[in-house]
Every structure is written in structure tokens, then in C-alpha cells.
Amino acid sequence: MTTALVTGGGTGIGRACSLALHRAGHPVAISYRRSADDAESVVDEITADGGRAVAVRADVTDDxxxxxxVASAREQLGxxxxxVNNAGATIPMPLDDLDGATDDVWQQMLAVNLMAPWYCARAxxxxxxxxxxxxxxxxxxIAGLTGNxxxxxxxxxxxxLHGLTRSLARALAPVRVNEVAPGLVLTRWWAGNEDRGRELAASALLDRETTPEDVAAxxxxxxxxxxxxxxxxxxDGGQTL
Structure with missing residues (x-):
């Protein structure tokens, strides 16, 4: 099995993806920027289960x-x-807060959510x-589909990122490029607002929370x-239907 590289692979959806790919037989390189302890914890869990994994620190917004x-992951695991371009970020604010959407906020969102996947794919x-x-x-x-x-x-x-996915699928073929778009998932982004998250999740057709493991599957x-x-x-459990 070839090496799987998961950006932001130590927490939330990234953690679930790292473990799922390990169980499928892949050595796993787990990138992190700040969450060193979380990334190393996933490495320990994988190695204790007989797999191969390493944690690699990187700012994925820096080419x-x-x-x-990527060179470090290749050297250590192949x-x-x-x-899996999982690393992402948000700066919560009301959708109609146009003054709050400063140039700096735009640049941060595009750097992490668009340019980082581009840099990783190219590398x-x-x-x-x-x-x-x-x-x-x-x-x-699903925010990229609904606009909300x-x-x-x-x-x-x-x-x-939807557009990048489709264009890269053409540019890199026969390499396959796809996207998984979760709905509401109660990761650490919802810390302190779990009850509100569960209330929103209950409005989905399946009447259950979408978990990181659902996304990893x-x-x-x-x-x-x-x-x-x-x-x-x-x-998204039917959230957008």
C-alpha cells in the first residue's frame, strides 16, 4: 500500500481519516501545525495497532x-x-457582516481552504x-454548495475548492481527484456550542449527528x-435536501 498523507490529521475528521486509512493498510503521514500532541497520539495509536505512521509539522499555506x-513523508514512509486535504479553517461571523469580512479574513480563508490543497496536490x-x-x-x-x-x-x-477539485481532476488525470463535503460535524470548532450543534443536526432527514467517522468512511x-x-x-444526513 502506498503512503497516505492527511493534512490536519491529528484531530476531528482528519484523525478519523488517518485511522481509517491505516485500517485499510496504508502507512499514514499526519501533518499538523499546532496540534503536535494530537498528531503524535494518532501515530501512537496506529503503531500500537501494528501500522506505520509519522507526524510531520508544516504550515500548509506555505508552499x-x-x-x-511531502519530502519528509516520502523519506520516512515511501x-x-x-x-487527503483535510486542514481547514474558519472565522465565524454573521453572513451579512460585510464589514467584518476584511481583506485579512478573505486572505486567511483562501490561504487555508483553497491554496493549501493546491500546494499539497502540486507537491x-x-x-x-x-x-x-x-x-x-x-x-x-456543504457551505460551498449552499452559500450558507x-x-x-x-x-x-x-x-x-469545488472548482479546484474538478479542474485538478482534469489536470492530473489519470490521478483521481474528488471531494467529500460534510454537513454539520461536532468537531472542536463547536466547542462550547455542542447543544446548538445537536439541535441543528437533528433537523437532518436521518435525525442523527454526522460523525467524523461517517466522513472518513x-x-x-x-x-x-x-x-x-x-x-x-x-x-450530511440529508441536511441539504
């Missing part, structure tokens, strides 16, 4: 840092055949093309399904 991260492209079935999975959001979300710049940055399915490319898989 040079991304290239160094070529990257699966890339891994040689490995992906050399793999038997190179695969990129971008973690998007934690802020206007966040929603637009995730919409841009969709990622694993996309990785395994060799005929799927350029697609967005929505995982």
Missing part, C-alpha cells in the same frame, strides 16, 4: 513548507499515493502519477472506488 512536508503530483491509482480527496463543506455557513469568506473559499470509499473522479460526495 516551501508543503514541499518539505511515496505518497493518497492525499505530491509526481508520487501520485507514479502510483497505481493515485488519489486526492479534498475535504470540503460560518462566514461568507468561508463559504466562498469552500465553493472555490466516505473518504475511504472514494479512495477505493477507482472509477470515481471529479465528484463531490455530500455527507
Amino acid at each position: 516551501a513548507a508543503v514541499r518539505a512536508m 511515496p505518497v499515493g493518497v492525499l 505530491t503530483v509526481d508520487d501520485l502519477r507514479a502510483a497505481d491509482d493515485g488519489c486526492v480527496v479534498n475535504i470540503g463543506s 455557513g460560518s462566514s461568507l469568506p468561508y463559504a466562498v473559499s469552500k465553493s472555490a 466516505a473518504v475511504l470509499g472514494v479512495v477505493a472506488s477507482r472509477a470515481i473522479t471529479g465528484q463531490t460526495i455530500v455527507v
